[in-house]
Amino acid sequence: MDRATIKALVQEVVQNTLHVSTKQVPIAVSNRHVHLSPEHVERLFGRGHELKKQKDLSQPNQFAAKETVTLIGPKGRIPNVRVLGPARGKTQVEISLFDGYGLGVTPPIRQSGDLAGSESITIMGPRGQIKVEESLICASRHIHMHPDDGERFGVKAGDMVDIKVDGPRGITYSNVLIRVSPKYKLEMHIDLDEANAANIKNGQLGEIIAIRCSPEKEGGCGCVCKGNG
């Protein structure tokens, strides 16, 4: 076997091992925020109240509302927490681990919607105050993408990827969940702690450098995703 053949062989092994690629994803930083059920909108802001749009968010139909609330925990409170709209089925409060210290609560790190057994938190609005059980999480990092992006990147819903961000405070985030929907726009979501750790600004690019787990791969994957092998 000649040098060129061996070099090509080595390159193939390295690329297959590392899933080397130039798969870039814009990053959006999520500060603490609240999603409210229609019932809770009324209890916090008054009978018949509807959330008013302040500005559109990057994901279609989602918006930052003009309304804000105060979060109250056993050790402290955080005022001026933005409500996102539109109102949806279940109230969900997303904070960082740092926010949790001040409030005196430890939010579990969960994907959006995975609220069973999560923390409770008190929410105060101009017209009322409610304690909401199983509503408080620290959002687990994830990437929204359109099925076309998934095809281009060779990933699908439920896959976990490693995302590398360059710079003086460069970081590689492991275990980033891929979420796919025709309604999604390509974007990685991280919280403020995760953004500060790499000094990331909104819109900065990360790169998929490894695909760690896929439901269609055989055998165990050693990662933390649920039900994906």
Added chain:
Amino acid sequence: MDRATIKALVQEVVQNTLHVSTKQVPIAVSNRHVHLSPEHVERLFGRGHELKKQKDLSQPNQFAAKETVTLIGPKGRIPNVRVLGPARGKTQVEISLFDGYGLGVTPPIRQSGDLAGSESITIMGPRGQIKVEESLICASRHIHMHPDDGERFGVKAGDMVDIKVDGPRGITYSNVLIRVSPKYKLEMHIDLDEANAANIKNGQLGEIIAIRCSPEKEGGCGCVCKGNG
């Protein structure tokens, strides 16, 4: 060339490329804190005052003092910020990027002692208040180690390494500076943002998975260290 030889060749290339190793380092999380010059100790706590030890820190002769101060920035203040002792040449205040938002200042990310052109901050104690120019930084991550550790790991002062931390919120920190002294105990120092991003608790282990730059390596290194090639 036979299969076994090619496999060994591939393995060597992969290991040399990735600097695969099992080099573990305990991690210590630094919350915001203040180092004070002897002069500033007196201006904040009174003539002739000496810092009182509350507890020893892991690095030899360093201690958390009983004294705390309030940091005051253009947009807000942070009370109960721990003073570390003993008093030393120049006053240095270390906060996270998150802390900076509340204070209304953007600390540059710097190694300890690299204060030229850094931010100014006002420090308030029980006996006085001082504005200290070029004193405020966000500490850049680094690893303290004894020369014996350096030899064992194959790294030396000024090298930059990548540190991988496992777990559901696993992260790899790039550009971690190696600092070597016979006085140092092996320990990686990160700030609270960096710790929260990976949900790290004090004492957790990280692993050196790559050595990115060394003063003795030829050619450019592509990393951000100063004067190391």
